[in-house]
Amino acid sequence: MKAEDEHGDGHEGVARRGGRRRGLLKAAGVVLAGALVISAAGVGWAYWHLNHNIKSVDINSALGDDRPPKAVSTPSASASASASPLPSGALNILVLGSDSRSGKANAELGGGSSSGARSDTAMVVHIDEGRTKATVVSIPRDTLVTRPSCPTASGGTTSVAYHAMFNSAYSVGGPVCAVKTVEAMTDVRMDHYIEIDFSGFASLVDALGGVTVTTDENIDDDKSHLHLKAGEHHLDGTQALALARTRHGIGDGSDLGRIGLQQKLVKALLKQMSSTALLTDPTKLYKVADAVTGSLTTDTGLDSLGELTKLGQSLKSLSSDEVKTVMMPVVTAPSDRNRVVADEPKASDLWASLK
Template sequence: MTGDGEDRRVGRRPRVLKAVGLTLAGTLVLGCAAAGWAYWHLNSNIKSVDINSALGDDRPAKVTPTPSTSQEAPLPTEAVNILVLGSDSRSGKENQALGGGTSTGARSDTAMVVHIGAGRTTATVVSIPRDTLVTRPSCPLESGGTTSAAYGAMFNSAYSVGGPVCAVKTVESITNVRMDHYVEIDFSGFAKLVDALGGVTVTTDEDIDDDDSHLTLKAGTHHLNGKQALAFARTRHGIGDGSDLGRIGLQQKLVKALLEQISSTNLLTSPTKLYSVADAITGSLTTDTGLDSLTELMSLGESLKGLSSDEVKTVTMPVVTAPSNPNRVVAKEPAARDLWESLR
């Protein structure tokens, strides 16, 4: 015989299972909603500039990808050139607190051409000294009209007078290399990225004491937080001869250290940390329209999964002291021309 107590338990079982099912369904819906919101938030973080439409066809030839016979959409494997700028933006309290100053506007404080070779397992990062005197071409303005061409202008003035479009056009003019993509990150974004990764470890061969960047370090290995890493990237007067070339050396050390930090951090095991890193990257990022979505950035990142920090070479565009100004430099020929030729 079955007792009344057991009958009641059997009767409750479907109700309990239904409640558990509803709870799981609700959790799944909330999880999907949270994931959808996170994707929307990260995607909307990214700012973009339509470089291709602004510059038209008057540009160096673009690398033609090899046709794929795969039925699935393959990851890109052709060589690609990306102009990466670090902007010392004056906008926003965070950038000002990190050294952006109180004036308006911005300059390209750091400029690197990142050449990723065919197969995407090797890369060359070429730094362009911001004090390089160049012929700055006439550039289209977003408001209409164009800037005037300038001879013997400082390289970083291109961004100041014409923004990302003029920065890209100037780089293409002096290198005759097509920039397939453009990426810009500002002060606060860089500092947030380093903090989200848990800091970055760098080694300096000499003491650093720079009143301008507010960084003091003894020679040796140090683990830096975001604010310190930014100061490290901006230091120039506290090392060597105080020129921009010394700062570039520190920036190249930092690039390698960041790549090593990213590769050693398994972000997939920590969704919270992964989101924090993604939010830091996208929150202060400006790209061309070919990289202005999370899907496109993820595709680029996935195509670089075979690229290790050991296969990233950092160099500086060969320069010599400018005859007209001992505080400026000009491209050293034919060495500079040969370097750019190797990236086409």
């Protein structure tokens, strides 16, 4: 009888323990399912947030067909065999750094009046077919150009302007006029347009943990609040922005000296991005993505996280060592020693090489 009682108690104990285990497993399953739902919701919200950060302009519709022809590229054999190949053709992207003062962050960083903005920095990024090499051509903002007639948001058009400063195109007609002016002066089709403002650039540098740049001379510029000795410096976002904007403390104080610093900064940023393990650090990846998309304006061909991701993936074989930085050849303008004009035929030869 005693043995039976013990045997019975044993079964009951096992049943109770089994029930507890099943209960714990069930609870763990509920928690795990809940965590997955929350995680999925978080990822969904993050994607929605990043996607809605991006502002866009329909440049193709605004400019119509009166533009240089698109480059024709031949698909590679590997791309043809893939079900959904990444793009591999040559590409020209107009990248503008805007000095917009809209928003508190931009104003604090020294942006322009809240009623308007200028293209403080302009670069044409040419990516070779195969997307393993690239050339970045800086256009001095003080270049005198013939600014074409541009459509305006109100439905009208701007007048043709002769001997106008290059960066005035953005002021009078926004991204559409900036693209049209670049295409008119280069006869090269801009496949895409990307604009980033002051706060976005500074935030991007901070999200990457800063950027290391070597300067060849002392920089002492009270206007940009930048004071650096010649040598290697690890800069935060505010300092990197000041470096990109400084000109009074270097060389002859012209825009041409600043372009050299900007090109160094571009190369340094590319190296920083490639050395930062973003894919293994989701928190940093999101921080970088939020910094970029939060202050980005693109054409409608790049106005989604999916399109930007595809562009990024197509450039995975492009290293910073294969990025060449040059400036559009210019000479002092005969009419104004403080302005420059394209140095022909060198400038035309450069643009022709990008077709």
